[in-house]
Amino acid sequence: MAADAVPAPVRAAAAGPVVQTTDVDLFYRVYDAAGGHPTAEQLQRDYLDQGSDGLQVLARERNVTGQRIADALAKNPSLYTGAKRCLSALPPARERLEAALRELARLYPEARFPPVTVAIGRGKPVAIGASDTGIQVGLEALCAIDWLNPDVEDRIVYVLAHEYAHVQQVHADAISDKPSPTVLEISLIEGIAEFVAELTAGKVAYSRNAAAAAGRELEIETRFAADIDKNDLSDWAYNTTPDAPGDLGYWVGYRIAKAYYRNAPDKRQALRDIMEMEDPKAFLEKSGWYPGIEFD
Template sequence: MRAVAIALATLLGSSINAAAAQDASVVIETGDVDRFYRIYDAAGGHPRADTLQRDYLDQGSEGLQRLARLRNVTGQSIADAITKRPEMYVQARDCGDVLPRVRERLAVALGRLQQAYPQMRSAPITIAVGRGKPVGVGSRESGVQIGLEALCANPWMNPDVEDRFVRVAVHEYAHVQQVVAFSEAEGVTVLAAALEEGAAEFVTELTTGAVSYAYMAGLVSGREASIETAFAADMDKTELSDWLYNSTPDKPADLGYWVGYRIVKAYYQQADDKQQALADIFEMRDPKAFLARSGWRPGTALGQ
């Protein structure tokens, strides 16, 4: 892995339409991964908490610093995670071999996003090593941070590790574009949170060809209408745990992501002006009004 930040435009090969991403200036930073494994190797796979804090976190990229602040990543928490799950950090080193190809594919996907949404907000994508979670974080203020070891350790999301990296990164990058982060507000409703996450899933499909949660199609198959009917009954609730942020490796869930994706896709498909529709998705401020304009109902048929 190269410990440098690369502008997306420089990654485009001759077989890719450079016009689709010529203005994309997103930086993908992986230097923190290289620094972590230098420290890790020097300590025989058991670095001390103070060493991780001083030589890894305190010397880290701006993205790693943000991740540490947002999700309580400390030298001690990483050392504890290494002790508890040493195999996760061994696996992450091999998993990281896909990053050069991930860079190339992200260049294409985000180039497509910029073409579809010319006002795309640029923010860095940092891939670093943390404490086993989170898998990914994305926001308008903080850019995107991906936990290498966490994403590598969650094959249930998508068995193809390269696809997993690309699509999770694009999902989080979509959050950077959203004017309102509903999930961070007090008293957020199931509908608002589902539309926030569903919009990110739709944008991932629009730019990469598939959503980030690959398991979802099998999970909902044959139950689509009943799931959406139950969602419609719960969408004004402020207790999210039945619909969002409730997946585990043993029990994948997060069905609110899927319903939100379906509502957003319905809105986009019925729109004559696709560029304006995408702007409406990112600039959504009133979830109920957006839902009404989407034409979605439980069991609504959508095109591909």
């Protein structure tokens, strides 16, 4: 089979993790050449149409067009001037992320390595991902959420390690795409990504929320245990704001995954079980977790 006939994810896996940042450079060349005011036509023709395969995925999946970027620029120019402060963090963050993904390969040989594309979008989303097309990240969106982690380099590394873990989760889409997933299901999907980010990159992505829970483990987890079968996620997931930590389900799910890993005699098999979790209730029962569990 000719090299160009090999599917992109297979080539990426063979070559190791690839973190591409060239789309950011391309955007700011267009942006700077236009004095910070590129037209929709310029953004479409000189940026989006010339961008990487990953940028094309972002544009297609999230309706990123030259016009929509131009509209976002007009409405919130500081989003794009602010993102420039993240440019210097990209090279060291890229090196650290690639090291984290190599660690993932060492710990979990079944890992897939679709590419990570860092680009500039229309202000949202922060990131999207799939096992076949990889992860696409909007640097302007990620750079703007400084309340998540004040250190830009750390934020890039830990958030992308979290997102890359989602790509590896075999049954995550089937669970999270249910019409009404439960608190336990979503908390484990997100918490596993947090655990893997810590295991490979050194820290969880949503450390601000974890810090808010410190010292309240028994109280929070007792409430969580009572809510695991609920379909109303509002108390546990997707509720963080710039002013108030939330997403405590991420934190509890992380602690359940950590308990599972800690209690397993075979760590490689444990990580395989974590990545391939299909039955959240069975996983919880086997984990050894209980409200207020303490870790060494």
